[in-house]
Amino acid sequence: MAELNLSARQIYDQKFDVEFKGYSAEEVDKFLDMVIVDYQSFERELSELKNKVTSLEQKNATLKTYIIELEGKCNSLKEQAPVSSSDILKRLSRLEELVGNKEQ
Numbered sequence: 001m002a003e004l005n006l007s008a009r010q011i012y013d014q015k016f017d018v019e020f021k022g023y024s025a026e027e028v029d030k031f032l033d034m035v036i037v038d039y040q041s042f043e044r045e046l047s048e049l050k051n052k053v054t055s056l057e058q059k060n061a062t063l064k065t066y067i068i069e070l071e072g073k074c075n076s077l078k079e080q081a082p083v084s085s086s087d088i089l090k091r092l093s094r095l096e097e098l099v100g101n102k103e104q
Contacts, residue, residue, distance in 0.1 A: 008039040011036050
């Protein structure tokens with residue numbers, strides 16, 4: 001991010017030499033007052049945006065970690081042998097037999 005050359009305080013404290021055919025000091029002061037207000041607004045907004053970027057970077061890192069975790073789980077599930085319908089029915093049948101034997 002670009003560094004600012006002036007702060008609002010430096011603009012406020014700036015003094016100019018008065019010359020014979022110079023600018024109206026009052027007009028210059030009014031103009032600089034407007035510049036200071038704008039500068040302060042930009043500084044506040046810049047600070048808020050930096051905070052927001054930091055927050056979003058943290059959230060992004062958290063989500064990336066979560067994605068890596070989910071990809072690992074997904075890959076481990078893919079490596080497991082697929083279960084067919086007949087396997088499920090056989091397991092259910094065995095469980096029913098075990099439950100039936102315990103009830104008697």
